[in-house]
Every structure is written in C-alpha cells, then in structure tokens.
Amino acid sequence: MPLEIYESISIREELKKELSERQGPIFNALKDVRHKIAILSGKGGVGKTSTVVNMASVLRNMGNEVGIFDADVHGPSIPKLTGLNKKTDLHGAWQMKSLETDNGIKVMSVSLFWPGEATPVLWKGHYKARVIRQLLASVNWGKLDYLLVDLPPGTGDEPVTIMKSIPGLDGVVVVTTPQEVSVAVCSKAISSAIELGVPILGLVENMSAFVCPHCSKATPVLGEGKGEELARTYKIPFLGRVPLHELAGKAADEGVPVVDKYPGSPAAAAFQVCTVNLLSVLNSREEK
Numbered sequence: 001m002p003l004e005i006y007e008s009i010s011i012r013e014e015l016k017k018e019l020s021e022r023q024g025p026i027f028n029a030l031k032d033v034r035h036k037i038a039i040l041s042g043k044g045g046v047g048k049t050s051t052v053v054n055m056a057s058v059l060r061n062m063g064n065e066v067g068i069f070d071a072d073v074h075g076p077s078i079p080k081l082t083g084l085n086k087k088t089d090l091h092g093a094w095q096m097k098s099l100e101t102d103n104g105i106k107v108m109s110v111s112l113f114w115p116g117e118a119t120p121v122l123w124k125g126h127y128k129a130r131v132i133r134q135l136l137a138s139v140n141w142g143k144l145d146y147l148l149v150d151l152p153p154g155t156g157d158e159p160v161t162i163m164k165s166i167p168g169l170d171g172v173v174v175v176t177t178p179q180e181v182s183v184a185v186c187s188k189a190i191s192s193a194i195e196l197g198v199p200i201l202g203l204v205e206n207m208s209a210f211v212c213p214h215c216s217k218a219t220p221v222l223g224e225g226k227g228e229e230l231a232r233t234y235k236i237p238f239l240g241r242v243p244l245h246e247l248a249g250k251a252a253d254e255g256v257p258v259v260d261k262y263p264g265s266p267a268a269a270a271f272q273v274c275t276v277n278l279l280s281v282l283n284s285r286e287e288k
C-alpha cells in the first residue's frame, strides 16, 4: 500500500477521535452548543462570510440562540459584516468575552482584539492553530442552538486543523460560485472533508447570476449551474443559489446582513431558502 494511504488513514482516525472528544477545554466551552457547523469554501472571495452572517441572522430571526466563531485569522471580516466595531476585553488569563450584534448574535473574532485593521497577522501555522484553539476554548459561549464557524479559505491544513478542533462538529456547508475556477478548488475542499470523515451538510452556490436592479433580468455572469452539478457529483444536498445582487454588497458595506437590511431583496430570499434547507438536512440527520 502506498505511504500516502497510510497517512490519510491515520489522519482520518485522528480526526474522528478529536471530533468525538468528550473532554478538554474546547469540549467544555462548547458543551452547551447544540449544533456546530463550519462553513468552507476552498477559494477565497466567493461569499463564505456572507453566507455565515446571513444564515446566522435567519436562524436568529427564527428565535434561536446563535454564535459565530470567525476562524479566518488573515481576513477576519465577520465583525465588519455584522457592524461590530467594539473591542472585547481580556478577562484574566485567556478568558475572552464574546460580543453581541444588535440582534443578539454572539461573535468572537481575532479582529475584536487586534490593534488595527492595517496590522497584518504574521503568525506561523502551528501558532495560528494554537491561538484559534485557545480562542475557541476561552469564550464563554453559554447555551447556543447554533454555532457557525467561518473557516479560512483554502484546501490546506488550516481549515482542517480548525475542523479537527471542534468536538461534535455536525458537518460543513460548502460555498462556491458557479465559475469553473471556484468549482475546481471547491471540489478539492469537498474531497478533503470527505477523506477526513467530516459530513458535508450541503452546498450553496453564491453569485449564481447577476440580477439587474433596474429590470430584474438575471444574467449568469459567472456561468450557470456548476455549483448544483458539483453537489450532484458528490451526492451533497444542494441548499440553493444566491444571486449576485447590488443590495447584498450594499448591506455588507453597511455592516448589516442583507436578510435584515433588505429582507425583500432576491439575495435575502435566497439566503432564507438555503438556511431552511440546511435545517431540513440537520433534522433528517437527527431522525436517523
């Protein structure tokens, strides 16, 4: 048997062990969190963070207790997209306090205590992983129905290390655009999650077509149907497609999820559908 196969088997076993961990500081911090869902994209800039904040808001608006953990150390944009510009406090040795958005979503992100937006994070891989694990363990999340984790983009060991750090992870939601270049990288991310035994809860196709704000005509500027095709290939639930829409970008710049700022817009309606579909996937998994 080739060496790589031995390696992947041992990584998979290690991951399974960590995901089912029933002790330790991270397990304790997350013990009252019912569902833990990570959002993965492979390629950067496809709308992973937008999916996180909008799904979180839809869940919150349904009356759930919701948290967001921003694990994207290099481009932590959750606070910006949720209008959080306060800084959090260090309470004693690594005891962190999450901050709450206006509608009561708990948020933790490196950028909440980082000195300035222009200051880059120059941590090495193993140190980054340690900080992320420490952050996860030191936040008092309390009782949550859903914790959404914004993973860093990529298919390397960074998102994998973070997934490994979350005991009892329900699975991942994958986000891609319909563009060939995004779908290709995304399929790598899906393969690595499958290889590691992480359940894929569903796929969201973002920026699926440009909706003209004047005539409402939809034009598939980044291609058509490739996300859904990818979901079919891997037998992953297709959660829905979100159009590229002016109001989604505008809401992000205003620091409010589009589902709250422009609830009647096509992008808001689409995020709503994707979240409801995600909930049915979770329910059907629970019934099994």
Ligand SMILES: Nc1ncnc2c1ncn2[C@@H]1O[C@H](COP(=O)(O)OP(=O)(O)OP(=O)(O)O)[C@@H](O)[C@H]1O
Pocket (backbone or CB within 6 Å): 041, 043, 044, 045, 046, 047, 048, 049, 050, 051, 072, 075, 077, 153, 206, 207, 242, 243, 244, 245, 246, 248, 249, 252, 253, 267
């Ligand atoms: N459906 C959409 N319509 C219009 N603009 C969108 C849409 N989805 C995302 N955007 C915009 O595209 C940009 C990238 O989105 P976002 O930050 O969510 O992507 P990301 O995949 O998380 O990026 P990164 O990999 O850098 O973290 C943002 O400016 C966002 O407002």
